[in-house]
Amino acid sequence: MKTLAHGAFLAAFLALPALSPSAAAKPGFVCKKGISQIEHVICSWGTVGSLDGRMADVFQQALAAQDEPAERKQVQAGQRAWLAERNRRCALDAVKPVPDSEEGLSPKQFGQLLCLQAIYPPRIAALLDSAAAPLVPETVTTLPNEALRAAYPERWQQLPYQARFSPDGSMLVLMVSEVVSDETNQLWLYRLADGKLVAASPLQHRGAPEQPGDISGFGGWLWDNGTLYIRAHRPLGKDMILAANAEGYKELTEVPPAVAQRFEARDVARLAAGRAARATMYGEAEERLNEQSAGPYTAWAVKLGGGALAIKVAEGGGEVRTVARDGWNLEGFELDGVGKRIFYSGEDGLRVVDLTVFATRRLKGTRGGSTETKPLAISADGRLFAYAANSSCTRDAAEAPDLQAEEDTAKRLCLARLPPAEAVVDPWSGAWAGSGEGKLAATIRRGNAKPQFLVIDLVTATEGCSGAVTLYGKPEGRRVTAKSYDAQNPRAPVCTIAFERGADGSLRGETAGDCMSYHGAACGFDGVLTRDKP
Numbered sequence: 316m317k318t319l320a321h322g323a324f325l326a327a328f329l330a331l332p333a334l335s336p337s338a339a340a341k342p343g344f345v346c347k348k349g350i351s352q353i354e355h356v357i358c359s360w361g362t363v364g365s366l367d368g369r370m371a372d373v374f375q376q377a378l379a380a381q382d383e384p385a386e387r388k389q390v391q392a393g394q395r396a397w398l399a400e401r402n403r404r405c406a407l408d409a410v411k412p413v414p415d416s417e418e419g420l421s422p423k424q425f426g427q428l429l430c431l432q433a434i435y436p437p438r439i440a441a442l443l444d445s446a447a448a449p450l451v452p453e454t455v456t457t458l459p460n461e462a463l464r465a466a467y468p469e470r471w472q473q474l475p476y477q478a479r480f481s482p483d484g485s486m487l488v489l490m491v492s493e494v495v496s497d498e499t500n501q502l503w504l505y506r507l508a509d510g511k512l513v514a515a516s517p518l519q520h521r522g523a524p525e526q527p528g529d530i531s532g533f534g535g536w537l538w539d540n541g542t543l544y545i546r547a548h549r550p551l552g553k554d555m556i557l558a559a560n561a562e563g564y565k566e567l568t569e570v571p572p573a574v575a576q577r578f579e580a581r582d583v584a585r586l587a588a589g590r591a592a593r594a595t596m597y598g599e600a601e602e603r604l605n606e607q608s609a610g611p612y613t614a615w616a617v618k619l620g621g622g623a624l625a626i627k628v629a630e631g632g633g634e635v636r637t638v639a640r641d642g643w644n645l646e647g648f649e650l651d652g653v654g655k656r657i658f659y660s661g662e663d664g665l666r667v668v669d670l671t672v673f674a675t676r677r678l679k680g681t682r683g684g685s686t687e688t689k690p691l692a693i694s695a696d697g698r699l700f701a702y703a704a705n706s707s708c709t710r711d712a713a714e715a716p717d718l719q720a721e722e723d724t725a726k727r728l729c730l731a732r733l734p735p736a737e738a739v740v741d742p743w744s745g746a747w748a749g750s751g752e753g754k755l756a757a758t759i760r761r762g763n764a765k766p767q768f769l770v771i772d773l774v775t776a777t778e779g780c781s782g783a784v785t786l787y788g789k790p791e792g793r794r795v796t797a798k799s800y801d802a803q804n805p806r807a808p809v810c811t812i813a814f815e816r817g818a819d820g821s822l823r824g825e826t827a828g829d830c831m832s833y834h835g836a837a838c839g840f841d842g843v844l845t846r847d848k849p
Contacts, residue, residue: 343371366435382792405430440713447676452731478691515559610654651697655736682712751842753777782834
């Protein structure tokens with residue numbers, strides 16, 4: 316596969332999805348003789364082929380998410396219309412030639428390649444939104460960067476950041492890091508009430524002759540009564556404690572006893588945690604990256620090999636679920652303060668996993684294509700979300716890039732106010748009971764490694780007859796065709812049952828395959844159930 320290296324092209328396409336180990340590596344159709352000229356281009360270039368393959372995947376997701384046949388037909392009609400528009404707009408004779416083409420392409424061919432790469436991302440975003448409505452922030456604010464530009468005149472455009480909210484959500488701590496080492500070298504405070512941004516510490520010492528007031532690193536920080544207390548290491552002399560608020564910072568000659576005790580208690584806790592980690596690290600089945608806990612959930616990232624990662628979640632130390640698979644971008648995920656949503660960087664902008672139903676959707680107003688578009692922090696109540704984005708805090712993946720415009724690649728710090736996480740009820744999971752050919756009962760839950768699949772434990776019973784079967788299936792709207800599978804006996808007859816949720820909330824099951832070996836002749840699995848407990 317060819318690849319493209321072109322300065323103007325790369326600048327214009329920072330908004331395009333960044334390929335990851337899990338991304339589709341080939342088109343969504345078979346490359347063979349007799350295909351159209353546009354399809355030949357898609358097959359010849361890995362960047363476009365991957366976009367086409369991803370679009371094919373999300374198109375199937377959009378179809379599966381529709382409840383009614385008419386809705387599925389509408390998605391299919393929209394896809395056919397988009398393909399016709401792609402072929403018309405990106406036809407070789409219709410595109411604008413690009414004089415500074417590369418890789419041996421003519422100006423016309425290069426213009427066609429740019430057209431194809433520009434037209435796919437908005438369609439992918441639209442299909443994703445058809446599969447799951449995006450999360451729309453109530454407001455989005457861009458943090459002022461004048462102070463940062465003055466403090467870092469040579470590298471302010473791409474500063475690495477981390478962030479954390481104060482316990483009451485009124486302040487945001489920004490940790491500005493070194494580009495190479497990722498070591499924090501200065502802290503800043505942003506006050507949400509009036510948008511004021513000030514330095515909360517001096518700049519870390521960076522190799523010049525040491526002075527008594529220099530600092531060489533940070534030994535932690537904590538909040539107490541609205542003041543940020545920071546322990547800073549000195550290359551010369553003892554550590555110092557800084558007190559910072561929205562007016563600036565100062566070194567303390569006397570540390571409040573309560574603050575000193577909290578720093579000491581933190582040191583003891585960290586030492587104990589380090590000992591525990593060293594004692595168990597060789598016995599762990601997997602290395603947990605960026606482990607976080609909030610509400611009933613604990614979430615962490617794990618390495619899968621080949622540069623791929625997964626985000627896993629467990630509720631109360633129970634069943635472990637995998638909620639995302641992608642590249643190294645997953646390590647920087649954030650779990651909200653109430654344990655209802657996970658945010659991470661995706662190929663099509665920031666993604667949100669709603670933990671009540673384990674559904675994934677986009678955060679409206681964000682776009683993918685750069686590891687610099689990433690979550691930074693979430694407030695304790697889960698309503699305030701800080702993230703970094705290139706060029707704009709509100710440009711959406713569904714917006715087509717302007718190839719003629721000079722791309723702004725400077726990083727922005729963004730603050731979104733989110734709607735509260737709703738207690739969404741999974742329409743499938745729960746305990747069901749009813750009757751038909753026998754007295755019926757079912758327990759339905761989401762799969763462990765694949766929560767998009769259902770696991771259905773179905774039981775039937777009547778006088779002189781009983782039966783039970785475990786079925787697996789992926790819902791498509793209101794319907795799911797579930798099949799049995801016995802890992803201990805793969806040759807066992809496959810029982811197939813088609814389920815459909817009615818408008819009244821009932822669940823109708825009808826046998827569509829050989830289930831006789833799972834129940835007697837006097838009863839069966841056909842019937843209607845209603846949910847006892849969501």
